[in-house]
Amino acid sequence: KRGREKVIITCAVTGSIHTPTMSPHLPITPDQIAEQALAAAEAGAAILHLHARDPETGRPSPDPDVFMRFLPRIKQQTGAVVNITTGGGQGMTVEDRMQAALKAQPEMCSLNMGSMNFALHPLAERYDGWKHDWEKPFLEGSKDFIFRNTFGDIERILKDLGEGCGTRFEFECYDVGHLYTLAHFLDKGLVKTPLFCQFIFGILGGIGPDPDNLTHMKSVADRLFGGDYRFSVLGGGRHQMGLATMGAVMGGNVRVGLEDSLTMGPGRLAVSNAEQVAHIRTILESLGLEVASPDEARTMLDLKGADLVAF
């Protein structure tokens, strides 16, 4: 058996779930995204999981040009691993979602292991008054939104980004079946080990945020992937710190960031991504765990290196 490795902290800086009305701290512009990403890296994040937003409206955007306004700056100022979403957001095609990653050829991309409902509409009821017109319809529209990731889509991303660009993946698993889908691609030889699985809890449409779901996900992954994988834990909303901590106790890695939760403790908005990173880092160190540096994460995940990206 492998001894206890260092813990990789991934920070998901802005995502495409939350909207500007929900928090003034959610980074919107390329500058804000770059600044918060850099501060998160400084605080201990080895991996920066990145989406872009329209700088004017804050709406999630797949536009490679927007990405290119923060990626080079991030690369220049930190050694942290850049991980670009291929999940994108509601209303984007799979082609849209791949554009930025194909252009930037990052060390890592996220890759979602199944189509699913991704329902944010209950959030729409929690706010009165919206900063932007798109927000409320965007959230309400998710009642009929399917987050599309067919077997064909996954295969294509594996080929174009994995084989094509030497990118490795954060395999986002929102339910037990997503692990079986990943096992299917492993059996077919289309994904390469070591695997890095992000277990995601608490999205309406996916598996819920109850702790026994986490032990079950790990148990299934152990059976399907044996020793040749690592997992990380993402708990949505108020479950963020608790489930990440539990995942670390179980031998896993952690993901935090404003994509996944806007809060820092009950009822208080986090003032930055870095605050969440620093917070989970303190908890990890209290548990006697060490945080992995970007280069340690690169070795663990067998990444191609920051010099081989196209930005």
Added chain:
Amino acid sequence: KRGREKVIITCAVTGSIHTPTMSPHLPITPDQIAEQALAAAEAGAAILHLHARDPETGRPSPDPDVFMRFLPRIKQQTGAVVNITTGGGQGMTVEDRMQAALKAQPEMCSLNMGSMNFALHPLAERYDGWKHDWEKPFLEGSKDFIFRNTFGDIERILKDLGEGCGTRFEFECYDVGHLYTLAHFLDKGLVKTPLFCQFIFGILGGIGPDPDNLTHMKSVADRLFGGDYRFSVLGGGRHQMGLATMGAVMGGNVRVGLEDSLTMGPGRLAVSNAEQVAHIRTILESLGLEVASPDEARTMLDLKGADLVAF
């Protein structure tokens, strides 16, 4: 606590997964569907889960007229509960999928608790020579097929069929997240207890057919629904009899039928739906369990009664 109840056998007669090439025993025409359904009821099925197929080509069909060529005959000759799919099959819209049920207003309908990949394409490689032209492209096309069941769709079916027609549901849960989706609708008061959950294992895109997934599904459902639900187990393909048996040992009900598996033991095609029903019935009785009659199933599930349907 409730003592051990009788076991409800559901028989899913033809479905929309398998194609005519795969088995000569798969019922295609209204006559075949009626005959096999009646024989299944005779053998012990309390509930008949029904799809229709184009009588000429065997392709899954949502056409209410085709349904109406076998529903009245089944009603006339058996007391078994008629359960009409709202899942339909690849290529049908949600409107298509609801048509027959809205017309027939059956006691039960299936209702799938989430959008998901529903991948049959590995099946296409197992056969050479096809009876019909549509079969191979149909299977291969499932590589990009999303089985659509958004929160909006589910709500609409609950309203139109549940409230509108007094129909109750076989809540088909292909993964743990589907249970949380059902809990969401229960919290919102849109579904009525007693719930009847079909736990489905082994569809590529959903949770796998490993036994610990079954105990986990039950454990989550126990937590979410307390005493006010029943579960039934559907294992796809060669896992059919084993998982159904395990489900019965765990206090659940069972589903068999050619929709879910074409075989009867390793490497042998089942000659009829009734053969599978008779087989699971024998196993259940060997375990000291009693099989529920249609009227006992009606009482357990609080159904409106066979006289209140529209066929």
Added chain:
Amino acid sequence: KRGREKVIITCAVTGSIHTPTMSPHLPITPDQIAEQALAAAEAGAAILHLHARDPETGRPSPDPDVFMRFLPRIKQQTGAVVNITTGGGQGMTVEDRMQAALKAQPEMCSLNMGSMNFALHPLAERYDGWKHDWEKPFLEGSKDFIFRNTFGDIERILKDLGEGCGTRFEFECYDVGHLYTLAHFLDKGLVKTPLFCQFIFGILGGIGPDPDNLTHMKSVADRLFGGDYRFSVLGGGRHQMGLATMGAVMGGNVRVGLEDSLTMGPGRLAVSNAEQVAHIRTILESLGLEVASPDEARTMLDLKGADLVAF
């Protein structure tokens, strides 16, 4: 991965839990034990797990002379593997419990993986009138009975019987901790693979007969022992057939017999051990599983062979 192996049926013929009053079919005398053991082997049991009883009173006995009145006869008339208890029964010392096995040097012995309460006293309330004076105090006394199996005892049995006689073990695990104890001995090199673990459910003092305990025991054993073990399932009392069946569905082997349950379905006494063996065999075959012959069991468990015993 190993494909699905044949299923080993162990029959535990008389044990030391039940008393003569409880069933007229419980074998007591050497003749009865031999006859029922032989019939059980005939019905499909590959392994015969054997205790002795005082021929006059039916009280469990460690006396090697009593064992020797049925062991040679069983050996002569069947090829089934003889497995002699080292658990003995209430009131016997560990020395007592080892005597018969040390004398007979069988292919297998049971070996209990921990000290525990083994409470039968609730049984005493279910009967009025006793065939023998010892029965009621024996059952009532179990309220303060500790089934002794210290680390020292286990080590001694492993050395004297395992190393000393080439005997292999049915490692009886009544709770999760017993698996960890077995792992401790495996780490120390004192037990040899392939392991054969008997998971035991439903003894008051041990893990309960709920199905999720079975999936959990398997999950823990998978983690601790990897591919190098087999498990078998013993459900006490009315849980016998259900849990054994579930165990078989999960890839395991089964144990039945009057030691573990006196009944054959709800409220009916089994008329013989063979009846239970035939019954579980029918269920296994209904599930498409094949029953292992004694020689197939010998190969699976790497036993020394029936010609190398001392009876």
Added chain:
Amino acid sequence: KRGREKVIITCAVTGSIHTPTMSPHLPITPDQIAEQALAAAEAGAAILHLHARDPETGRPSPDPDVFMRFLPRIKQQTGAVVNITTGGGQGMTVEDRMQAALKAQPEMCSLNMGSMNFALHPLAERYDGWKHDWEKPFLEGSKDFIFRNTFGDIERILKDLGEGCGTRFEFECYDVGHLYTLAHFLDKGLVKTPLFCQFIFGILGGIGPDPDNLTHMKSVADRLFGGDYRFSVLGGGRHQMGLATMGAVMGGNVRVGLEDSLTMGPGRLAVSNAEQVAHIRTILESLGLEVASPDEARTMLDLKGADLVAF
């Protein structure tokens, strides 16, 4: 459902597992025990779980007179709940183990829910040179030590201390079967709710310190006890902080202290019980959880009050 309650920290100050050689910080004399207990309460422990030791040799002692040299002082200087062991230590009879509690009539006592191996002998190999002659044989002797807690013993403690003195219990559960034993006493009406279950992981002889054992224990307790119990988590040795933290994430309470672990992080001895209490308190608060005061613990556990003890 109950909302998230405050977290009760129990501190087990000295116990009977570790020996003086192992740590200079292990409290031995009544003064040391009192001082460390008081500091632990100051640091946030609502409950103080107490054993006594021979002041000269440090050997675990059941002597009520030794207990009486620290109990009154603790009572005088803190409002924390005093919980006296009935588990005692190797070599003590059940009578011995009850003496101090019967005399002191505390608000709480520990009560172990089963007989089991309690093996410390592997510890004997880790040290060279011993402060006291008794230590090495004490540890080595545990190879044949059975921690006795028969059904009769448990019933007697429930009657004499529970009914007799109004004491409530920390039900120590070292394995899944212990939960079933507790359920047996609950069914018989011999224990009173609300239950307070200490789940104990990592004692050789009991369930191991793997995280999925914790989710399983909780799942079984949920089924057996419904809403009418609370659990607390004790991880032995280096698993202490991790499992306690995981338990808190899962909605439970925590136990720390030098009885359970001598260390504070990898390879460093804790300098006091208070250090461990302060440490877990910091982690709990980082997770947004609040620590219960002694009076809040009294309300949660329905204790008789500090004024009703006999010391």
